[in-house]
Amino acid sequence: MSQAPEKKNRFQISREVQEEFVNGVAETMLSLAQTAGEWKKPWTADTPMGMPFCATTGREYGGANMVRLMLTSIVQSYKDDRWMTFKQLQQLQKDNPDLDMKIRKGEKGVKLLRPEEIVFTVEEDGRWKFLSQEEIKQFAEQKAQEQETPDIQRKTLFYPFTVFNASQVDGFPQKEQPAHAMTEIERNEFVEKFIASSGIPVEHHGGDAAYNHAADLVKMPFPERFTGTDEYYATKLHEFYHATGHESRENRQNKQSQTLKGYAFEEMRAEMFSMLTGARLNLPMPESNSAAYIEHWNQKFSGGDIKAVFQAATEAARALTTMRQFEAGEQPSARWFPKSEVWPELVNMQKERDAATGADFHSLPQIAPQTAVPRSERPTLVDSIAAFKETDDPVAKARLVLQNPDFLEMALKQDPNAVRDLASLCDTLSQTLYMELEEKSRTESVAHRTPEQQTAPAPRMRA
Known part of the structure; x- marks a missing residue:
């Protein structure tokens, strides 16, 4: 009788997600460096590459996520800097029933990282006890009153989410051209x-x-x-x-x-x-x-x-x-x-x-x-x-x-x-x-x- 696979904790999952993300960035950089001589820019001075942003919220992606999306755009020759998750595309379709927007068959998304800070204390037996927002607030008030509180620790974990470029979506509205591009x-x-x-x-x-x-x-x-x-x-x-x-x-x-x-x-x-x-x-x-x-x-x-x-x-x-x-x-x-x-x-x-x-x-x-x-x-x-x-x-x-x-x-x-x-x-x-x-x-x-x-x-x- 085969053993059931061991359930991974959130720290193992976070590390594996980071490893996959970093390997993807490194592979993209290496691919670009190796083909730099033959590489042709998909954009021109009139339509320069913009900063990647979410198509539904308008917010620019930051940090390492921005790096991965820009590198991916270079490799895949995406001229569009709009990105979205599958759920966000579904919501756009729901809000615009006159449009017929679908991700093309065979297209693959890009995995990004969503950071989440966890707050915990270490119990006497070594186990970690994760704190709710209510408990965090309670301990903060106790500390302000100079009461004895447990040693609170914090760590940042990362969870994956996948986004697609607007160029991968059939029927997606055309992007408006910028008013002016630098000569x-x-x-x-x-x-x-x-x-x-x-x-x-x-x-x-x-x-x-x-x-x-x-x-x-x-x-x-x-x-x-x-x-x-x-x-x-x-x-x-x-x-x-x-x-x-x-x-x-x-x-x-x-x-x-x-x-x-x-x-x-x-x-x-x-x-x-x-x-x-x-x-x-x-x-x-x-x-x-x-x-x-x-x-x-x-x-x-x-x-x-x-x-x-x-x-x-x-x-x-x-x-x-x-x-x-x-x-x-x-x-x-x-x-x-x-x-x-x-x-x-x-x-x-x-x-x-x-x-x-x-x-x-x-x-x-x-x-x-x-x-x-x-x-x-x-x-x-x-x-x-x-x-x-x-x-x-x-x-x-x-x-x-x-x-x-x-x-x-x-x-x-x-x-x-x-x-x-x-x-x-x-x-x-x-x-x-x-x-x-x-x-x-x-x-x-x-x-x-x-x-x-x-x-x-x-x-x-x-x-």
Whole structure:
């Protein structure tokens, strides 16, 4: 006689739901990265991709749910940003009997997560006692009166619900077109204004794109070195996201982030943000070269850390929400974002930095493709090992370790206890590299300046 399957508790169900959700996000990201070269945008500048929202309530989806819906829209080429559950569609049909709305046969929905906070106490025998709203209120009143109350604990569990895109529903009313969509020039000006108003300084130089944490500075190659404005702004937003992790902003630079896993995870978050902003602003997807990086992180570094991946999606969505709020003329809810009254001054300060380095891209009608410098390919494991043995330059060694995912894996296997020390070394070496690039940029930027710019006063910097 077969045994009945063991009944799962709500915590097991919640974890399984999160695992399925995170795996879906990771698979979608990997699929996008692998096919970035052949990927074609289903929307145009006249009909840009909007933020996913509920077709019945009008409310935008937030956090990790927003990430999954936007990524799904990219993969499935959905032009519509309206979503609904099956029950919501039924209610719409009931309210509009003249319409004949049905989900097409064979269409599959997308599972999202609904958070629910549970409140409980732990009994003497170790069992959990879940509290009702009445009991929670009663204990709160007792505590206010300084009466003895049990230790109340809280946890957030997740439950699934499935939504369908309006494009999957036959007979669904056509979406109204937006009154105005940004042109390419307006989009570029918006990105410039957004990053400048955030207070994150950007300086152009002759080296690669990078964010220097110690100096809290985004370093960008001169605009004319890119294949076009799309690639320039996609790269700039990627580095902007890294800068939001500074301790004065989202503070993602904790002890865990100083490990190789932490560095890789930060890059994973930035790739996710790049995909979302690319869809939102008609910017190119990250290069297919990033597929290996994403796959490597997912296979070698995640270690089943479902909460971490879920957190990454939430953090990427938070940054996108900040950008959307700024676009709408609102004060972004992010606590670190400067108040609107100082935005004009910050924008002017950034213009002065650009002028001082000769990066006057605002007046360029088109960035010349013939001067483009392609991103360097990551070296193979064999090349990295050979180069590592041949050089005594610590900066070169650091580059090799950080650029090659397979080399990172090898370092972890050979000496897992030294991971934090290695990360600390790389952080120290990055300062050396920064000084090297800074000196190089001072020399090279002179060639890009006009006589008037060479005699211009130094840009004002915030204290």
